[in-house]
Amino acid sequence: DTVNIGDVSYKLKTPKNPELVPQNYISESPAQSIVQHLRWIMQKDLLGQDIFLIGPPGPLRRSVAMQYLELTKREVEYIALSRDTTETDLKQRREIRAGTAFYIDQASSFLPAQGRTLVLEGLEKAERNVLPVLNNLLENREMQLEDGRFLMSAERYDKLLQDHTKEELDAWKIVRVSEHFRVIALGLPVPKYPGNPLDPPLRSRFQARDIYFLPFRDQLNLLYSVGANVSAEKVSQLLSFATTLCSQESSTLGLPDFPLDSLPAAVQILAISQTASFFTYCLHWCVYP
Known part of the structure; x- marks a missing residue:
């Protein structure tokens, strides 16, 4: 395959x-x-x-x-x-x-x-x-082990096999990588x-x-799939807020990194309790990531 x-x-x-x-x-x-x-x-x-x-x-x-x-x-x-x-x-x-x-x-x-x-x-x-x-x-x-064995690259090991038998290399405790x-x-x-x-x-x-965070569009599609019954406006607001805090301009504020990887869990909470305000969740996720 x-x-x-x-x-x-x-x-x-x-x-x-x-x-x-x-x-x-x-x-x-x-x-x-x-x-x-x-x-x-x-x-x-x-x-x-x-x-x-x-x-x-x-x-x-x-x-x-x-x-x-x-x-x-x-x-x-x-x-x-x-x-x-x-x-x-x-x-x-x-x-x-x-x-x-x-x-x-x-x-x-x-x-x-x-x-x-x-x-x-x-x-x-x-x-x-x-x-x-x-x-x-x-x-x-290559690596020299404490019990006397020696790990050797496949290329060097195969070259040794041209002049020596495998039994000889085993007796010398040489192991092929x-x-x-x-x-x-x-x-x-x-x-x-x-x-x-x-x-x-x-x-x-x-x-x-x-390997930086997922791009905005990929992250948005992921959140849409996680919170299918959450309004697209709330999901977009949440992601926009998070990406703003992770931007280069916001790094001068001295805030800790916003946990973008926790956004799917935040959307799931929004799906369960949609009566709470969006800003309550933003504040909760900033203080208690």
Whole structure:
């Protein structure tokens, strides 16, 4: 089977672990802006490039990534980076059982060999002690594990196979990284939001795309579909108010970002109780987002 987005085609593969493929993220009629994002991601995926989706806080970046992985039936593992994330959290965790030490593989150590997709959220929170590990994995597809194994890119591994047998490479504890392994990173723009500015070597490993809020027309169509029995005037007023607060001109007011992703829930509340005034809901959503 093949998936086509415009003039870009992707040949589907049967996943070995269907339970790891995202489900219920794709809508029946996705917005055109989402389709454009998916087409761009597919282009970069076919070129074998890793992707960095950057944008304001909210679930949209993660939703776009999961929609693409569901569309292409790709297995995924998810890691939320934080200031407390260490090199051990990315590679292997050591456990003691009955007086014996065992190494437990973490997502970024077993995913490459299996050809899955690694979603890294919160890249701006990554501390400098984990950047060398991420850099080496992204650029060279290599990682030295604590138990002695060494992850090696498919190209270098296949070259070694020309002079050595697979048994020899297994004895040397060299593990082949699948050519289908990809990384999708999600992050916030810094310095507008708190976090660490992206290290230039790390930044150069990604193809980046700005995933901003949905355009006004796409957002309006979404709200119309959610609140079918709410007057179009109220929905339009609510969205106009929200987009005004999120505009560049309003950023000088010092107000927190208006939660545009919460607008569908606001429209659902309007559908239940249409007697309350529109401005009451605007005030409620600003103070208690």
